[in-house]
Amino acid sequence: MSTGYSNTADVILLDIEGTTTPVDYVFGVLFPFARDYVADFLTTHQQDAQVQTDLQWLRQEYETDLAQGLSVPDWQETEVTGAVRYIHHLIAIDRKSTGLKSLQGKIWDQGYRDGTLRSQMFADVKPAFERWTTAGKRLFIFSSGSVQAQQLLFRHSEVGDLTVFISGYFDTQTGSKKEAESYRKIADAIGIAPEKILFISDVTAELKAAQVAGMQTLFSIRLGNHSSDSEGFAAIHNFDNV
Ligand SMILES: CSCCC(=O)C(=O)COP(=O)(O)O
Numbered sequence: 001m002s003t004g005y006s007n008t009a010d011v012i013l014l015d016i017e018g019t020t021t022p023v024d025y026v027f028g029v030l031f032p033f034a035r036d037y038v039a040d041f042l043t044t045h046q047q048d049a050q051v052q053t054d055l056q057w058l059r060q061e062y063e064t065d066l067a068q069g070l071s072v073p074d075w076q077e078t079e080v081t082g083a084v085r086y087i088h089h090l091i092a093i094d095r096k097s098t099g100l101k102s103l104q105g106k107i108w109d110q111g112y113r114d115g116t117l118r119s120q121m122f123a124d125v126k127p128a129f130e131r132w133t134t135a136g137k138r139l140f141i142f143s144s145g146s147v148q149a150q151q152l153l154f155r156h157s158e159v160g161d162l163t164v165f166i167s168g169y170f171d172t173q174t175g176s177k178k179e180a181e182s183y184r185k186i187a188d189a190i191g192i193a194p195e196k197i198l199f200i201s202d203v204t205a206e207l208k209a210a211q212v213a214g215m216q217t218l219f220s221i222r223l224g225n226h227s228s229d230s231e232g233f234a235a236i237h238n239f240d241n242v
């Protein structure tokens, strides 16, 4: 029996990759773009204060990996090429790392602004955003991508600027998507009971955490997703009946 959804939500909280946007766009376009441009970007921007913060986060993550005995590429203390090697490694293993995601957002910024990047949305996304907004529901995003990356993605989509429909954005600076506490913090920040929030994602571990926090949940099955096993969660193939 499927669980988690009774369609009584006032707020809809959406994941991005595998829910609003094809996995193929993230893995086939965004990640290679960041991979290809990170060396140039760091060479030009490594002294910027926010880039320095990202590099410090990445360095801490690197030290933790080393302490845990994980296999990581060599990174001498201040070397850009070492940082680039580690960043390439994190992209290759799809680590949902706050430092990596923050840096990726900054790299994608230029690509979106000059028109090289245009984000892809599933065909039912914009009509659903319009329908939910008309029905008085508020829409929020919770993605591993940084808030900056989320805003860029919805502003520069192939179907136009969708940020007008979105009331707020949350990333892993709120907490891991697999921890119930993150969903409690999001409900607090929105100022609504978790039971009034419907969270939609393609990752059941995220739905389990949201459910523990009291949210309603739906599993997203989209073409190209990593898994279509809903593990008992109510599932959808698009937003048409949500
Ligand atoms: C904000 S677009 C890039 C998304 C991203 O970097 C990612 O890892 C996708 O994670 P999600 O939590 O949206 O599945």
Ligand SMILES: [Mg+2]
Pocket (backbone or CB within 6 Å): 015, 016, 017, 018, 019, 201, 202, 203
């Ligand atoms: Mg996802």
